[in-house]
Amino acid sequence: MGYGCLGGSGGSVESVVIKNAIPDYLQDDVETYVQKSKNWSDTGNSIFLTDYNSSTYASQNINETDGIAKLITRATTTPTVITNARTLLQNNLDGVNLNVNTKSDSYYAKRAEILTQELEEEILPSIKIESSMLNMYGSSGMHIKQAKAAEQIAVKLLEISKEVYYDDYETNKTHQFKALEKAIDYAAESKREWELLLQAGYYKKEYTQGGLTDSYIQWRAARDREVTKLEILGNAIRATLGSWTKEIKPLHVPSPVGQIAGLAFAGAGLIASMYGSGMFGGMSNVGPTVANSGVGYNPLGGANSWSYGGKPLSIGK
Amino acid sequence: MSSKKGTSTTVVQVVPDYLEGKVKNYINRAKNLFLDHDTESEYYTGNTYAAQPTEETDALTGLAARGNNGDALIQTYGEPLLEDILNGDHLAGNNTGFITALEKVLDKATTTFEDDIWAKLGGKLYFVGDLSGDNLAQESSEITKYKKRMEAFLYSTNYHNERERRNNALQLGIEYGKQDVIDAETLRFAGLKQREHDHGLLINEYALWVEKQVNRVKWLDVYGNAIRSLVGAEQSTTEPYYRPSPIIGMLGGAMSGAAMGTMIAPGIGTGIGAAAGAIMGLLSGG
Numbered sequence: 001m002g003y004g005c006l007g008g009s010g011g012s013v014e015s016v017v018i019k020n021a022i023p024d025y026l027q028d029d030v031e032t033y034v035q036k037s038k039n040w041s042d043t044g045n046s047i048f049l050t051d052y053n054s055s056t057y058a059s060q061n062i063n064e065t066d067g068i069a070k071l072i073t074r075a076t077t078t079p080t081v082i083t084n085a086r087t088l089l090q091n092n093l094d095g096v097n098l099n100v101n102t103k104s105d106s107y108y109a110k111r112a113e114i115l116t117q118e119l120e121e122e123i124l125p126s127i128k129i130e131s132s133m134l135n136m137y138g139s140s141g142m143h144i145k146q147a148k149a150a151e152q153i154a155v156k157l158l159e160i161s162k163e164v165y166y167d168d169y170e171t172n173k174t175h176q177f178k179a180l181e182k183a184i185d186y187a188a189e190s191k192r193e194w195e196l197l198l199q200a201g202y203y204k205k206e207y208t209q210g211g212l213t214d215s216y217i218q219w220r221a222a223r224d225r226e227v228t229k230l231e232i233l234g235n236a237i238r239a240t241l242g243s244w245t246k247e248i249k250p251l252h253v254p255s256p257v258g259q260i261a262g263l264a265f266a267g268a269g270l271i272a273s274m275y276g277s278g279m280f281g282g283m284s285n286v287g288p289t290v291a292n293s294g295v296g297y298n299p300l301g302g303a304n305s306w307s308y309g310g311k312p313l314s315i316g317k
Numbered sequence: 318m319s320s321k322k323g324t325s326t327t328v329v330q331v332v333p334d335y336l337e338g339k340v341k342n343y344i345n346r347a348k349n350l351f352l353d354h355d356t357e358s359e360y361y362t363g364n365t366y367a368a369q370p371t372e373e374t375d376a377l378t379g380l381a382a383r384g385n386n387g388d389a390l391i392q393t394y395g396e397p398l399l400e401d402i403l404n405g406d407h408l409a410g411n412n413t414g415f416i417t418a419l420e421k422v423l424d425k426a427t428t429t430f431e432d433d434i435w436a437k438l439g440g441k442l443y444f445v446g447d448l449s450g451d452n453l454a455q456e457s458s459e460i461t462k463y464k465k466r467m468e469a470f471l472y473s474t475n476y477h478n479e480r481e482r483r484n485n486a487l488q489l490g491i492e493y494g495k496q497d498v499i500d501a502e503t504l505r506f507a508g509l510k511q512r513e514h515d516h517g518l519l520i521n522e523y524a525l526w527v528e529k530q531v532n533r534v535k536w537l538d539v540y541g542n543a544i545r546s547l548v549g550a551e552q553s554t555t556e557p558y559y560r561p562s563p564i565i566g567m568l569g570g571a572m573s574g575a576a577m578g579t580m581i582a583p584g585i586g587t588g589i590g591a592a593a594g595a596i597m598g599l600l601s602g603g
Contacts, residue, residue: 020333031335038339072372086390093394098414099421112429120437150434154460157426157434158467165425166471169418170478176398177482180489183395187388187496191503194379198510201373209367216365223359226350227539233343237336238546244333250325257600265570265597268577268590 015249022243030240037236041229057214060207068203075197078189086186092172092179101168108164115153115160123149322559329552340547347543354536360529366521369514377507384504391496399493402486407479410472419471423464430460563599570598 022030078086091097127149131142332340386392401407407415574594578586 090394093398095414099417108425116433146438153434154430155463157429158463161422161426165421166418180395180399183390184492187390190388191383194376197372198376201370201376204370205367212365212367215363216361219361230346234546237340237343242331246330248328
């Protein structure tokens with residue numbers, strides 16, 4: 001550090017003060033730590049003992065893929081029970097199932113047959129016997145009785161026909177009405193299936209996205225590796241920075257000539273004090289004036305340091 | 318010659334000597350990292366946003382169609398029927414199903430009566446004395462009135478039942494009324510989910526764009542971090558100083574020398590002392 005001086009004779013000197021906050025017994029550890037950090041940090045060196053070459057994103061297992069596949073299948077292929085039920089509901093609502101009971105005719109025929117048989121085997125013979133006993137066989141009364149018997153059969157036939165056909169119609173009308181309520185749930189099923197398919201799509205996309213994100217993270221890790229390594233050294237430096245200070249301060253040293261001059265001054269002053277005036281045959285020291293009489297104070301003179309006319313002056317004498 | 322003014326600099330270093338090389342290595346590498354990556358072209362070129370799988374697009378299309386068109390069970394079958402019932406359209410018994418059932422009931426019985434029952438009576442049921450031969454006895458057997466009674470009964474029963482269904486249909490009105498809302502929500506849901514995907518894509522693209530833009534800043538920050546770590550590693554304190562003019566020194570020296578010369582040899586000693594003092598004053602001022 002330069003320090004200006006006149007005549008080039010002045011000195012440029014530095015004062016260096018070192019303070020070390022690290023205990024002596026720790027110094028080696030600190031330097032080892034820093035050196036190790038430097039080694040690991042150096043470009044080309046690996047931070048780790050070995051590079052990690054394994055996968056960081058788990059593959060889907062068979063249960064997951066099968067599960068998603070089944071979800072897709074279920075979403076895109078409506079189960080037969082649902083399609084059949086839906087068809088039935090649709091037919092009920094549309095009235096397709098009204099008056100189409102294929103068993104009705106047979107049922108009606110059986111019941112009508114019994115009535116016909118009853119007429120033939122029980123009612124008509126009974127009328128004929130009764131009429132014969134009353135000698136009315138073939139009479140108008142017998143004929144009217146037969147006609148009325150047939151009429152009662154007609155009433156029964158209408159009752160049977162009503163029970164077979166109208167009651168069946170009414171039953172199916174009830175089914176048709178109840179189908180209105182069930183249709184709401186089945187209609188929602190088509191929406192649920194699309195939602196299910198959407199969910200399956202999300203499951204697939206979620207996995208794909210995870211893979212993409214993992215790849216990106218790997219890329220960033222690789223890109224930032226040099227920074228990571230660099231900061232190993234940076235951390236070591238930051239840890240030790242400030243543990244040691246060196247203060248360099250310029251010192252002004254007078255020039256040797258100046259020192260000699262000062263010394264000469266001091267010597268001349270001393271001689272002047274010791275020998276006073278007339279040393280070289282000079283003027284008399286008579287007179288009290290300070291300038292000419294040599295009145296002064298000699299710092300080396302102790303208690304008698306005051307002089308007058310070159311002679312020591314003792315105060316109080 | 319005049320007085321002198323200048324500065325004096327004190328330096329405090331906090332980097333240990335044994336660390337100096339490593340510090341320079343650290344800062345240089347940080348700088349090189351920045352310089353090596355000071356380009357916009359270095360950013361991730363891979364795909365970072367998963368495309369919609371077929372299942373998702375199909376589902377969204379299906380949901381949109383479902384939302385737009387509703388379900389046939391409701392739209393085509395259920396709702397018209399419910400409207401008919403609530404309107405009382407079936408009360409009069411003029412709907413096809415009822416008429417068919419009614420005809421079956423009457424026709425079957427009539428056919429049986431005419432085809433089977435009369436056949437069992439045999440011949441004609443003459444009314445004796447009826448010279449016209451109009452089979453009056455047979456005419457006394459009449460099914461028509463019973464058919465009409467049955468017909469009236471069925472219309473009445475149908476009316477009663479349809480009224481019952483009409484009242485019960487009230488509870489379904491609200492549920493069916495909701496279906497349009499459900500359809501609308503389904504359509505909105507399909508749109509929302511598509512927008513979520515599209516928005517995610519935009520966010521992703523924006524994030525990539527931002528990363529591309531700030532990539533250089535990131536590396537600059539690495540450099541900056543290294544610099545921040547070393548701020549304060551050396552402190553220089555520069556202070557002004559003032560040094561009197563050498564002439565002042567010469568004058569002081571001359572006066573002191575003159576005084577000493579006078580003491581030693583007044584007269585000539587004063588002059589010699591003043592001259593010597595001036596020279597020494599000049600020299601000692603350096």
